[in-house]
Amino acid sequence: MIRAIRKYGTLIGIVAVILFFWINIPDTFMTARNWLNISQQVSMLAVTAFTMTIVMAMGDFDLSVGSMASLAGIVAALAFKAGLPVPAAIALSLSVGLVGGFVNGALVSFVGILPFVATLGTLTVFSGFAFLISGGKTIFGTDIPAGFSGFARAGIPLFQIGDQWVLLPYLSVLALVALLLVWVLLEHTVYGRRLYAIGGNAEAARLAGVRVRFLRFSAFGLTGLGAATAGLMYTSRVASANPTQGSGLMLSAIAAVFLGMTMSEEGEPRVLATFFGILILGVLDNGLTQMSVDSYVREILVGSIIILAVASSSLSKLSQR
């Protein structure tokens, strides 16, 4: 019984939350349109959380993802302003993410700073750069090419209601692609297995021939790349960029991974579980907004649910001893 609760507790929670909203918002909540809407709302957070799972598999953190997302958005917007074509601007922005991630990786694996401290430092640095190059101002739509901002509005047509097509938003597709890529990487490649080995016991992994330094270095690079992707998605969606746009991403992404970790037997971060973590956060946010719950109350609720989920899984583990 306890075992079942521990294993499926988070899933039961998700179902309960969905049922709750279904009953309380009968007209709009359980509709395809709303679910597609949720998928788009969480897509940026999802990409960040999926790639965050990569470093968390090694038992590390990246606190700088939010400010990296802001910086990447600003870089893209400024590149558009400077007249760069869309692919070039995207490439530039993504390289900033990759390089920023490598900086984190180098600090952690070659300099030997704790990830918490190293990425706390770069969080501030990236954010500072975002403010510096943007002059602290939001860069608005006129400079952003329609081809870029149109991406976030378009999608794959699914079916027709009346004369309106219901679309699967490209942003959601992108999040699913990120999920697939990270899932293959972590679960089906030698690379991913070694990351989990580092998380299990870094010293044992090193002595068994795992290149711990290189792997940590590169994994942080991938997380930086994911954060930059999320920043681009955000810029595309709101057709503007401001230096604080990504500020909420980091805590939510880590929360999603933690929620996911409560679902696995050994408490390891698994990307499919992170997906469910994202689902909880997205559904809560969407449902509570529709019920017009005050956003501060929403924060209190979401925070409490995270603590509840993690506490119940940790307590059930304690009782096993």
Next chain:
Amino acid sequence: MLETSRLAKSYAGVPALKNGSLAVVGGEVHALMGENGAGKSTLIRILAGATAPDDGTILIEGVPVAIESPLKSRRLGFRFIHQELSIIPELSVAENLFLGRPYPRRFGFLADWNELNRRALSALNALDIRHIDPSLKMARLSIGDQMLVKIAAAFLDDGGEAARLYVMDEPTAALTSAESEHLFKVIAGLKARGRSVIYVSHRMDEVMNIADRVSVLRDGETVATSAISDISKADLIQLMTGRRISDAYPARTSAAGPNSVLRVAQASSRSVRQVSFDLRAGEILGVTGLSGAGQSELLRLVIGADKRIDGDLEFTGQALKASDTPAERWASRIAYVPRERRREGLLPRAPVVENTVLAHLRSLSRFGLLCNRRAELLASMEIASRVKLKSTGGRQPVFQLSGGNQQKVVLARAILGSPKLLLLDEPTRGVDVAAKFDIHTLIRQLAESGVAILLASSDLSELIGMADRVMIMREGRQVAVVPTDGLTPSTLLGISFGEPA
């Protein structure tokens, strides 16, 4: 003094102890022996108040007692010294000694460090330990010295609760011969003061030397209690295993090959100084010395875990680069079993399969990239049966396995890639007799099949029984390389201490 009869304890319906009967008289060293899983730990946990028995009685001086908590156990005068070091490296020796006890105070609330250090010093001196400064950080001590501090902590008498029984669970597992000798002196002193010791060890020679009587547990039952003088090693092994295993080490049946596998020339690292030797295919070279003499570090130098700062390494005729990491060394088919299996060897929460294939993920993968779980499982199961691993299957997390089986997992990983050179650091430490025999047999088979083996060990009879030659190290330097033919543990120990070879 202490008598337990028919103690029983089951975990989830599986009996761990069925008939734990033990009678310890005052002033004796009573050895408790048995294979891993025979019920020794459960019996000890009951005495420590960590677990309540399902059945059975405990009598102290003829009076029945219930030990419902560790505190009660302490009040009854029981003290426990565990094999696992639980120390806090950041704190000083004195603080570790008095951990959980009230510190001396100044003005009622400030810790009086001078007084604490003074008391610690006298506690150490009482055990004739005079080389440890109590104000040093615990982390700066060797493992053996840390163990001595933990032992001293168990000997502290506080608040009139005089200790009368010490339970030592493999106290010498991490100690060198010299440090063990020190402990034995301490034990003799305790005996002289009329205190009793329950001594758990897998080391037969130790038990024969220091114990007065021995009780043997098998499958949760006490199968025999006997005076040490009335029993032979062979009898003990038969009692423990229920079958007769030759105490002798598996003998070599063919000579080492002519080809040099590893040539070490004047190699130095931070803790190894100018070591040179030649290791041939099929040869077992033992490495020993006092603790911290550089044996482990020599192996770490060869696997590339410690940086080489001078000298040359040549493996099957090719120079090994100083910049190599363990990854390159494993790839060139050098395998390594580290000294601390839990800290350096295992992914404790990961299953057996993941642990065994860890060093071979690439060779077992598709196109060097995608994991092939089926191939991994097959390879792992095949190697597990070769090392005679006892587990519920490949999916069992290794932290659930006994010490001997955990060691077999690390060993399985090492031999999975059919290495040409095998580096073994204390491969049978804390391993029960049957598993030890399995491991020795396996090492012998590997050597016969042409694998060159570097075997670091503090178990001198193991070195003499298994190795062709033994290198003795002192302070990072090699002092001698001697053939094992006709070698005795005492000459080996003598050389470690500095007598001429």
